Amino acid sequence: MPFQLRAEEKLVPNAGTIQPMEYEVIDTQVSPTGRLEILSRTEAAKLLDIGHGGLHQLYRDCSLAVLNCGNELDDGKELLERYRDFDIRIMQRQRGIKLDIKGAPASAFVDGKMITGIREHLFAVLRDVIYVSEEIRGNPRFALDTSGGVTDAVFHILRNASVLQPRTDPNLVVCWGGHSVGREEYEYTKVIGYQLGLRGLDICTGCGPGAMKGPMKGAAIAHAKQRIGTGRYIGFTEPGIIAAEAPNPIVNELVIFPDVEKRLEAFVRAGHGFVVFPGGAGTAEEILYILGVLLHPSNADVPFPLVFTGPKSAENYFRQIDQFVGATLGVEAQRLYKIIIDDPVQVAREIQAGIKLVRNFRKQQRDSYYFNSMLKIEHDFQRPFHPSHENMRKLKLHRNQPRHTLAANLRRAFSGVVAGNVKNEGIREIEKHGSFEIQGDAAIMGPMDALLASFVAQQRMKLSSKKYNPCYRIVAETAA
Numbered sequence: 252m253p254f255q256l257r258a259e260e261k262l263v264p265n266a267g268t269i270q271p272m273e274y275e276v277i278d279t280q281v282s283p284t285g286r287l288e289i290l291s292r293t294e295a296a297k298l299l300d301i302g303h304g305g306l307h308q309l310y311r312d313c314s315l316a317v318l319n320c321g322n323e324l325d326d327g328k329e330l331l332e333r334y335r336d337f338d339i340r341i342m343q344r345q346r347g348i349k350l351d352i353k354g355a356p357a358s359a360f361v362d363g364k365m366i367t368g369i370r371e372h373l374f375a376v377l378r379d380v381i382y383v384s385e386e387i388r389g390n391p392r393f394a395l396d397t398s399g400g401v402t403d404a405v406f407h408i409l410r411n412a413s414v415l416q417p418r419t420d421p422n423l424v425v426c427w428g429g430h431s432v433g434r435e436e437y438e439y440t441k442v443i444g445y446q447l448g449l450r451g452l453d454i455c456t457g458c459g460p461g462a463m464k465g466p467m468k469g470a471a472i473a474h475a476k477q478r479i480g481t482g483r484y485i486g487f488t489e490p491g492i493i494a495a496e497a498p499n500p501i502v503n504e505l506v507i508f509p510d511v512e513k514r515l516e517a518f519v520r521a522g523h524g525f526v527v528f529p530g531g532a533g534t535a536e537e538i539l540y541i542l543g544v545l546l547h548p549s550n551a552d553v554p555f556p557l558v559f560t561g562p563k564s565a566e567n568y569f570r571q572i573d574q575f576v577g578a579t580l581g582v583e584a585q586r587l588y589k590i591i592i593d594d595p596v597q598v599a600r601e602i603q604a605g606i607k608l609v610r611n612f613r614k615q616q617r618d619s620y621y622f623n624s625m626l627k628i629e630h631d632f633q634r635p636f637h638p639s640h641e642n643m644r645k646l647k648l649h650r651n652q653p654r655h656t657l658a659a660n661l662r663r664a665f666s667g668v669v670a671g672n673v674k675n676e677g678i679r680e681i682e683k684h685g686s687f688e689i690q691g692d693a694a695i696m697g698p699m700d701a702l703l704a705s706f707v708a709q710q711r712m713k714l715s716s717k718k719y720n721p722c723y724r725i726v727a728e729t730a731a
Contacts (some may be wrong), residue, residue: 264459275357276334280342281350281365283374290348295341309490310380312337312675313507316493317372318352318359318367320462320500330494331675338567344692350377352468366498375412379507382411387509401633404624405508405516412506414485414521421523421610423485424457424602424708427537428462429711439562439595440528441463447475447526448482452606455522458486458505459496462528467501485521489514492533495673510635511666515540520623523609524556527588529565530674531711535572535702536665540632542576542584543658549627554612556605557588570659571705578698579661580654631659638667638677640684642724646701648691661699664689668703672712672724681722701727 257565292297297306305580312514313335319330350373359369369416387393387404393652394400407413424447428440443456444466456463456469474482486502488512498505508514518525527538545555569590591598610620631668636642643663646660667687671676681687703723708710712719 252396271412276337276354277357277363278353278362278647279355279360279363279415281352281370281373283348283350283377284457285671290343290381292343293349295486297345297384298341298377298381301338306380306384307679310376311337311339313376313380313490314352314373315355315488315494316497317369317376317700318355319494320359320366320369320372320497331685366500368502372498372500372502377477377506378508379408379412382408383509386411391448396630398628398630398633399657399670401513402516402520402624402628402631405513405520406512407728408506408508408523409517409622412504413504414504417619417621421606421613421620423455423483423522424452424453424466424524424526424606425518426437426462426526426528427457427518427530429530429534430457430459430461430463431531431711432461432529433564435562435564436529437461437465437563438560439560439593439710441469442595443526443560443598444469444471444530445473446595446600448479450599451477451479452524452599453483453485454601455483455485455498457485457492457533457624458498458502460489460494460499462534463496463531464499464508465528466526467499471501487517488506489512491674491676494675499699511536511633512633516628516633519544519628521605521621521627524619525558526558526598526602527559529561529568529711530708532665532668532703535575535706536662536669538576539658539662539665542580542587542654543662544628545587546580546584546653546658547627548631553623553626554605554608555587557600558598558601560594560620561592565594568705568709571702575702580658580697584654619628629655629659631656632662636663637668638663638670638687639680640687643667643687643689646689648689649696650692658693661695664699668723676681677722685721686721688726689723691729693727696725700727 284649295325298310312331315330334354334356340351341572342349344724372404393404395404409467434547439464448470449453454466456466471482483504484501485504486682487506488498488500490497490510493507508517514538525541527534541557544550566596573590589601591601613620616625646664648664650662671681671687707719
């Protein structure tokens with residue numbers, strides 16, 4: 252079917268007239284790429300079902316996010332409203348399925364043909380939505396109310412996506428950082444990726460723009476120079492964030508996890524070295540997650556290369572992060588990472604040396620190179636957290652608990668801020684009930700308030716709005 256280009260229309264508020272939008276959409280049909288070329292009648296019916304228990308809304312929203320690649324829009328609610336007429340339907344045919352797409356963002360096409368990387372991502376969405384629905388949810392084989400059951404589910408999602416590769420040495424570097432970064436910081440992430448790629452290391456990120464895209468770009472150039480034709484640029488995402496951080500087309504292995512907790516666990520299970528760039532609330536959430544996991548006594552001897560880095564201009568940012576970690580989780584948490592400023596070569600060497608330790612440790616322990624099964628992750632870090640106003644108020648942000656448990660609760664607080672900033676459901680919650688209230692000990696709330704305020708001042712919270720309106724309110728409780 253030839254593609255059809257058309258201009259969308261919208262009702263301009265208070266104008267009473269219909270005017271053309273400033274962007275264009277395309278109607279088209281595409282055939283599958285990859286493994287999922289056929290569907291059962293039951294699977295197809297679920298993807299078309301818009302009622303309770305159906306998958307159509309989830310599938311439609313994730314597909315739209317993938318097709319929105321390249322547009323500077325990090326507001327999930329705005330994306331869904333902008334392309335409210337978008338739809339995607341499964342067409343069952345004798346030779347397999349086709350996707351009938353209406354109202355897709357024109358930026359996903361070149362001369363009417365869908366960009367190959369985006370097309371691959373579109374079918375990764377189909378693969379993962381179907382797999383989680385059919386094989387994970389409600390399957391007694393996966394006891395999702397237990398730590399081991401969640402880890403098993405993460406393993407199977409990764410294996411189904413062909414991410415886990417045996418008989419290969421550890422070489423996967425996870426890069427975390429903000430989608431809303433300045434040009435200097437973005438260029439720095441590319442140089443880091445380049446230095447990692449020259450050393451034969453692959454990249455895994457949250458798959459979006461900014462500090463998630465830069466390392467992949469740099470590594471791709473380095474891999475080309477080293478004649479590495481099998482470079483891996485892996486992206487992990489989840490339905491809540493994918494609309495705000497559309498996968499960039501460099502990603503050649505995309506996995507959509509059912510929630511942020513399983514996404515975070517996948518990073519630490521699959522990765523061998525970790526680099527953290529400047530970011531906002533989402534990056535703070537990732538930092539708190541990994542520090543909380545590593546603070547558990549069972550993980551004291553597990554080698555885990557973790558480097559915070561950025562250009563000279565980001566030095567103050569990492570000083571603030573370090574101060575916050577010290578004030579809330581203590582010196583022991585600060586010892587779990589190294590801060591290296593404005594030295595990409597040293598970062599790459601540090602990660603490379605750390606990965607060698609990982610390899611030796613896993614070899615001695617007879618653990619696999621492709622999945623870190625020895626790492627202890629408690630269920631506190633695995634239970635999906637719904638950032639409602641009630642749940643945000645109930646967070647236990649006080650010192651009278653183990654440090655790794657405090658880290659888990661701090662992670663949830665920052666997860667709520669992320670939801671209120673860019674996730675469709677969180678934004679609607681804020682519009683309906685006002686700002687989230689985050690309360691706890693003054694000794695914790697003070698540093699948190701200061702850190703979030705620094706993110707706002709440095710414009711690290713949001714891309715799509717010139718003026719940031721906080722979705723949270725910090726309440727410091729005084730000791731009785």
